[in-house]
Amino acid sequence: MIVIPLGVSSATPTAVRHLPSVALWREGSVFLFDCGENAQMRLLQAGIKRSKVDTIFISHLDGDHIFGLFGLLSTLQLQRRDKTLHIVGPQGLKKMVDTVFKTTEVELEFDIKYKELKDGFEHEVVLEDEEYYVEARPLKHTKLCIGYRFQEKDKPGKVDAEKAETAGISEDAQFKALKNGEDVTLEDGTVVHSADIVGDPRPGQSFVYVTDTEFCENAIRLAENATILYHEATFGEPLKEKAEDTGHSSAQDAAIVAKTAKVERLVIGHFSARYSNQFLLLKEARGVFEKTWLAYELRPIFTNPAQEKDIISPRVEIIDLKDKRAQKSRKTFKPEAKRKGSFKKRRFKRKPANARYYKSDSDQSRRGRYKKPYKQRPEEDQSKSSPHRPGKPLPITPRTPFDDFDRF
Amino acid sequence: MIVIPLGVSSATPTAVRHLPSVALWREGSVFLFDCGENAQMRLLQAGIKRSKVDTIFISHLDGDHIFGLFGLLSTLQLQRRDKTLHIVGPQGLKKMVDTVFKTTEVELEFDIKYKELKDGFEHEVVLEDEEYYVEARPLKHTKLCIGYRFQEKDKPGKVDAEKAETAGISEDAQFKALKNGEDVTLEDGTVVHSADIVGDPRPGQSFVYVTDTEFCENAIRLAENATILYHEATFGEPLKEKAEDTGHSSAQDAAIVAKTAKVERLVIGHFSARYSNQFLLLKEARGVFEKTWLAYELRPIFTNPAQEKDIISPRVEIIDLKDKRAQKSRKTFKPEAKRKGSFKKRRFKRKPANARYYKSDSDQSRRGRYKKPYKQRPEEDQSKSSPHRPGKPLPITPRTPFDDFDRF
Structure with a gap:
């Protein structure tokens, strides 16, 4: 299975983070978990055919998780889809989709089978196939919000x-x-x-999608021994109170769920727009559960890299023109003028790293010339740095600079 | 005034072209013409504050032109907007928006004033202010579709x-x-x-938005002597029949409208996803009307560059990783490995351009060495080429390679 985060923002997008949606690829089929605005384009940009989407699982009826549905369905219609599409989500979904398409005078020509869950349900298997099943449990949010576990069935052992x-x-x-x-x-x-x-049966892999919830028991139940748990981490622990007020988790909450449920890998996403530096959240989660990754948009996560590499690869890259840090660490993106400089510096590098003074072999006049101290060459320095460099915490902006409001 | 195309695709997005939306900046206010999916993020990416949007003009109720509305309104709500927002468009818009927000249990706390136009209207001034007014006329599409003209009123002459x-x-x-x-x-x-x-009154500038229409009289009436006409050019002339079937214009149609209406500048957009090379459409339009530009997403068009430069500048750049041509012509984006090569070639360039054989001054053994013919150095060649290089038409893919269907 391949997990591809399509949007890792929470309620409002940032210039480079899209609204929530995660695609799961399995043996050629695609399952979509939530469908935030522009999910159809993100699928395309991720290198996934939209026609391969078989089932869409909606966690809850907040706009940021569903407003991409209309566009995706329109495009499937224009693609002349004839396969049935399954949509699983809270009650009310079908009525909304029907009203929107009635207004735009579009009659969808492919079948959509809805499975709507009502407030008060406890546990339900919402999809079952020969090789896998999907179970759902309610989470703890301001309205009915559903967590999903996609579970491959165990495969029979190998015959000797x-x-x-x-x-x-x-x-x-x-x-x-x-x-x-x-x-x-x-x-x-x-x-x-x-x-x-016959040998022992080979256990199936699993993907658990938990978003828009406070820390809750059902998240742990869903995630038990999962291969990959995708859990929201909207806030950091310092904003714990805000998280509780709005029905969200902190990065630490996500990590506690992962640790308690003994998952193989935790992936955190659904970041508040205030965090331009989401490594802060990663650090917090790793303090509790080491095997945590950040969700990066369009970067695939393989459950079996040996078999799955190169099946899905992104088609685009979005460059934040105002994020100087991101641009510098991006080796392939440097303005022409700087390239000449970096070429020269590469030549310097061939000298022993500790040689502060050096003698030129070929030119007497340069003998003994003072080489600038290392710290004065920020570009070379940058290329060695990683966002995780210890002792050098990256700044966190309490608000994003482009909008003047208190968002979450 | 500044015109910023936010999305220049037609019915379906491509990996790098978004659904239709154009922003118009005037003295700090922003007017949105159509609101395709993800318009809220495109505004942000264009460097425009979403809170500055005062009025949204919707051309017609096709999903690709309106599905960004829900997300944008949600974000304005989260931004705690208290200014009134005006929405102008065909009848049915308000009902649809209300249903969607009822489903997501959101009560918008700012006022929205709708101005809904009914099928059969002929001409209407839909917005009037001290300094400008906006008039609307019906176009010729498969359903009611409205063209808009944003007209600054003439300013009084200067007192001597x-x-x-x-x-x-x-x-x-x-x-x-x-x-x-x-x-x-x-x-x-x-x-x-x-x-x-007092001198002669100074004429106001105007922006005309005409999209999703066949060639029609009303487009010409709207565009008369306009400063900027933004006109759809979904197809090229070879697909004229398809254009008529679906109620769209060819690039040539757009140019004829511009020429007849004597506009100062024609900007074509709303390209079918089949055109990976939209210069084909530009060429067609320029055959009729020379002063034509292509709409580029996020690239601002100034009516008065001297005063308006640097007011709006894009925050992001989307790089198509599979478009080798685009990447090569983009000087700032080259993989590390290629940079060394291009450095060497730059040294060769210092020799006279017509020197095919050359003698090395310093090294006898290299005397008379044959220098590879020019054509074998594609990278150097590329850097000199422009998409408009005469005699070298760029290929057009009849379909985009990533989806297997006949789209428009």
Whole structure:
């Protein structure tokens, strides 16, 4: 499975973070968790065909999580989709979609099957297939909000061909029966036990999507032993009170859920627009649960990198022209004028790193010339730095500079 | 006035072109023409404060032109807007917006004043202010579609201070009266005529927004002598039939409207997703009307560059990672590995351009070495090329490669 965050912002987008949506790729099918504004374009930009979307899971009916639905459905219509689309979410979804398309005088020509969950439900399997199922549980938000767990079913163990042959198994049907856990009786009456020939079942992988919730029991229940838990981390611990007021989690809350549920990997997303530096949230979460990653838009997360690499790769990159830090750390993005300089500095680098004075072999006049101290070459310095450099905390802007209001 | 195209795609977005929306900045106020999906983020990315949006003009109720409305209104709500917002558009808009916000349980706390136009209207002034007015006329599409003209009123001419003094004008009130076109009677009974002292009125500028229409009379009426006409050019002339079937214009149609209406500048936008090379459309339009520009997303168009430069500048840049052509022509974006090469080639360039064989001064062994013919150095070649290089038409892909359907 491949998890691709399409939008990692919370209620309002920033210049580079989109509204919430996460795509899950599995064996060619795509499942969408929430459908924030512009999700259709983000799918395209992520390198995912929109026609491959089979099911859309909506967590709750807040605009930031659903306003991309209308556009996506319109595009599927223009693509002349004929496959059924499944939409799972809280009650009221169908009526809203129908009204919007009635106003725009569009009659969708493909089937949409809605599965609407009512306030008060406790646990439900909302989708079941031969190879996987999806279960839902209510979370703790200002309105009905649903958490989802996408669970692959365990695959049967591998048949040990050598052992099987020794035991006298020869026909395909017999192999199949053994693989399905059935014992096989041979013509001479010998019983070959499945357990002797077939290895342990291989556990299925799982993806859990928990967003817009305070810390809650159901999040832990959903996430138990999950392969990947995608959990909201709207705020940092210093804004804990605001988080509780608005029904959200802090990064630490997310980490506690992950730790308690013993997940393999926690991915945090749904960041408040105030955090231009989301590493602050990562640091907070890692303090509790080391195996935490930040969700990056369009950057795929593989559950099995060996098999899944290069299946999905982003088509675009959005560059924040005002974020000098991001631009400097981006090696492939440097203005022409600076390139010459960096070429020269690369030549300097070939000298021993501790040589502050050096003698030129070829030119007497340069003998003994003082080489500028290391710190005066910020560009070279930058290329070695990472956002995580210890001892150098990056600044956090309490508000984003481009809008004058107290957002969350 | 500054015109900022926010989205220049038609029905479906491409990886780098957003759904239709154009912002008009005038003296600190922002007017939005159509509100395609993600318009709120595009405003932010263009460097425009969303709180400055005063009026939204909707051309018609097709999803691609309105699905950004819900998100934008939600964000204005979160920004705690208290100013009234005006929305002008076809009948049905208010009902749709109300239903959506009822579903998401949001009660908008700022006033929205709707001005809904009914099918069958002929001409209407939909907004009037001291300094400008906006008129609307129906266009020719598959459903009611409205074209808008934003017209600054003529400013009074400048008072010739010297002439006024000679005539005996001394008080502020007298100056004001003259400026307003009134004659002033002095104490000694002399009448000073306004026309003698005040220059000709300075004509106001205008912006005309015409999208989703076949070639039609009303477009010409709206555009008469306009400063900037933003006109759709969904197709090229070879797809004229498709354009007529779907109620759209070709680039040539747009140019004919501009030429007939004698506009100062035509800007074409609303390109079908099939055109990865929109210069084809530009070429077609320029064949009829030379003063045509392509709409580029987030690139501002100034009616008065001397005064308006640097007021609006984009915050982000979207790079299409699969468009090698675009990346090569973009000097600031080259992978590290290629930079060394381009440095070397720059050194070669210092030789006379017509020197195909050259003698090295310093090294006998290199004497007479054959320098590779020019055409084998594609990178250097690229840097000199422009999308408009005559004799080298760029390819047009009849379909975009990422989706398998016949879109428009």
